Amino acid sequence: xxxxxxxxxxxxxxxxxxxxxxxxxxxxxxxxxxxxxxxxxxxxxxxxxxxxxxxxxxxxxxxxxxxxxxxxxxxxxxxxxxxxxxxxxxxxxxxxxxxxxxxxxxxxxxxxxxxxxxxxxxxxxxxxxxxxxxxxxxxxxxxxxxxxxxxxxxxxxxxxxxxxxxxxxxxxxxxxxxxxxxxxxxxxxxxxxxxxxxxxxxxxxxxxx
Numbered sequence: 001x002x003x004x005x006x007x008x009x010x011x012x013x014x015x016x017x018x019x020x021x022x023x024x025x026x027x028x029x030x031x032x033x034x035x036x037x038x039x040x041x042x043x044x045x046x047x048x049x050x051x052x053x054x055x056x057x058x059x060x061x062x063x064x065x066x067x068x069x070x071x072x073x074x075x076x077x078x079x080x081x082x083x084x085x086x087x088x089x090x091x092x093x094x095x096x097x098x099x100x101x102x103x104x105x106x107x108x109x110x111x112x113x114x115x116x117x118x119x120x121x122x123x124x125x126x127x128x129x130x131x132x133x134x135x136x137x138x139x140x141x142x143x144x145x146x147x148x149x150x151x152x153x154x155x156x157x158x159x160x161x162x163x164x165x166x167x168x169x170x171x172x173x174x175x176x177x178x179x180x181x182x183x184x185x186x187x188x189x190x191x192x193x194x195x196x197x198x199x200x201x202x203x204x205x206x207x208x209x
Contacts, residue, residue, distance in 0.1 A: 015150065017167070018082045018178045022074060025174030031067035032130045036105045036197055039063055046104075053112035053190075056105040061199070064105075071128060071199065072101060078178050079124050079203045100208075103201035108133070108143060112196075114187035116148070122181035122202035123209070132171040133196030143196050145169040145177070148184040171196065 022028075036056070045054040061068030076099055084094045102122075106114075119125045127145060134142060148166045149155050155165035169177055179185070181202060190196050 013151070015180055015183055016082060016086055017147065017183075018078065019169070020078060020176055021172060021174045022176060023174075028067055028070060029130045029173050032064055032071065032199070033197055035064040035067060036107065036130065036199075037195075039105070040107050049114045049117040050106060050108075051113050051115060053106060053108040053114075058102045058104045060101065061103050061105070072103065074176065075101060075103065075126065075128070075201050075203065078126070078176055082124070082178055083205075098206040100204040100206055101201060103199055105130075106196075106198045106200060108187070108190040108196040108198075110191070111189050113143075113189040116184050116186040118184050119181040119202050121204065121208075123205040124178055124203040125181040125183075125185075126176060126178040126201050126203075127169075128176045128199045128201070129171040129173055130197040130199060131194065132173055133190060133192035133194045142170045143190045143192060144188040145171070146186050146188065147179060148186075150183050171198065 039056060040054045043056065045056060048055050060072055064071070079099060087094045132142065146166050146168055149164070152165070155163050169175075
């Protein structure tokens, strides 16, 4: 037996990612879908990381009524929970702070996608899926979200193939994913049967950083 057999190997630079499918989201998603598609008909939208598709103005989803307020509340709840978990894991007593939140809706149809990007100036970023846009149930038609290791040198020079260079997220209605805003991410070209509807958001810790 070697004395190294009892030595612990630490992973020192992890990036926290939280996924959760909110229960009883069918009614909420129906309302969100109605408001988003109506807003799309009224507004030309914006061009950001989206190539094709529709990107709403950024705000607090005021135009989604009570459904928007409910979803914003869930965004904050998830960010609070994830942040508290990180603090406790590091032996830090959770403290109170505020969030500045911005959210926007995305509607993608055939061949629409989002190029690789990050969200500078924020703490957490996330996505909520209103409609995956696939009525066939075929996972091959899923419009995947891909999150990349922010340190690409790690996966290209340190035992390539051993550590994952990225992870993939399959859209599911009611799924909310939360990740640090420095993580590069992209959305694959949409191949579903219907419009894919999602809501992206940023939370900035105040005081920042």
